[in-house]
Structures are given as C-alpha cells and as structure tokens.
Amino acid sequence: MKQARKRGYQTAYLATGNMTEADKFIDAAIEMAQMKVVTKMDLLSDEDLDELESLSWDQQGLIDYVVLLGSEFFLGVQPSSFSVHVAMKRHLKTGGLYTRPYKTGTEGDGLSYIVGKYDKYWAGWLFLWDGMWP
Incomplete structure (x- = not known):
C-alpha cells in the first residue's frame, strides 16, 4: 500500500485464487491507498467471461502471469x-x-x-x- 501511494496508483490488478486473502487485500487497498482493485473476472463480460470461467485454475493462472509480466x-x-x-x-x-x-x-x-x-x-x-x- 505504501508503494501504491508513493507511485500514485489508482488501480491494482489482483491475481489470486484465494478469495479470503483477496477480500483482505481489497479492504486494505480501499482503506489505506484509496485504490480500486480489479481481477481478470472484473475485466471481462458476457461470452468472454463465460470462456474465462470455463478454463481450469492453472489456465486462468497463465492469464494472470501474462498480465503481471507486462505490468508497471x-x-x-x-x-x-x-x-x-x-x-x-x-x-x-x-x-x-x-x-x-x-x-x-x-x-x-x-x-x-x-x-x-x-x-x-x-x-x-x-x-x-x-x-x-x-
């Protein structure tokens, strides 16, 4: 959260399969950095979201991997x-x-x-x- 504030980030991409930990991160991001948090599920809709949800957990992880390699x-x-x-x-x-x-x-x-x-x-x-x- 310190890095997010320091760098002026307004949005974070969260890659996790653990929704309990995701909720903790989202709460902290909002409270400590006034930052919006998105996941791959938030970025898609309709048929694209259906296709994503049809992938196995490890295939979905590859999408996170590609996004994170190119992140700032x-x-x-x-x-x-x-x-x-x-x-x-x-x-x-x-x-x-x-x-x-x-x-x-x-x-x-x-x-x-x-x-x-x-x-x-x-x-x-x-x-x-x-x-x-x-």
Whole structure:
C-alpha cells in the first residue's frame, strides 16, 4: 500500500485464487491507498467471461502471469514460486540473461518487490531465489 501511494496508483490488478486473502487485500487497498482493485473476472463480460470461467485454475493462472509480466510494477510474496518467477522474469527482461541477480531482502529492482522474511538464508528463500530457473 505504501508503494501504491508513493507511485500514485489508482488501480491494482489482483491475481489470486484465494478469495479470503483477496477480500483482505481489497479492504486494505480501499482503506489505506484509496485504490480500486480489479481481477481478470472484473475485466471481462458476457461470452468472454463465460470462456474465462470455463478454463481450469492453472489456465486462468497463465492469464494472470501474462498480465503481471507486462505490468508497471509487481508485488508478490516470498513463499510463492509464482511470485518469485514473475519477479525474476521481469528483472531479466530489463538487461537480458546476464543481468545481475535480483537482490533478496532489498527494496527490489524498481519493477518488482517480493515481500517476505529474509533473515535466514537456508530457511526458505534459498530455493526460491537461488534454485529458481529464469
């Protein structure tokens, strides 16, 4: 929410299959950043929405993936390999395969930010950052 206010965002695209967490995010976005939140379901109607709803959960996730790769700014959570992969792909597209790796536990690279606990290297984020393929 701090980044949204800082950057002046008025709308956020939310990619999640967990509606309980989605509701929490939407409430916080409205309260803390006066920001509208949309999902892929909100952006379609009629036959297009019917077609989207006929897709499996993983096919719908690919739509989120494509949208997030092209977004202006991305924020994800550290325990999610989906979030880490999106952040890495976004980072690599700026300078190619030989771009310096994304620095964990920092403010991100200006394109993406991964929220998480980075105090113990071996306790979880080793796999996500050093084991994830670009």
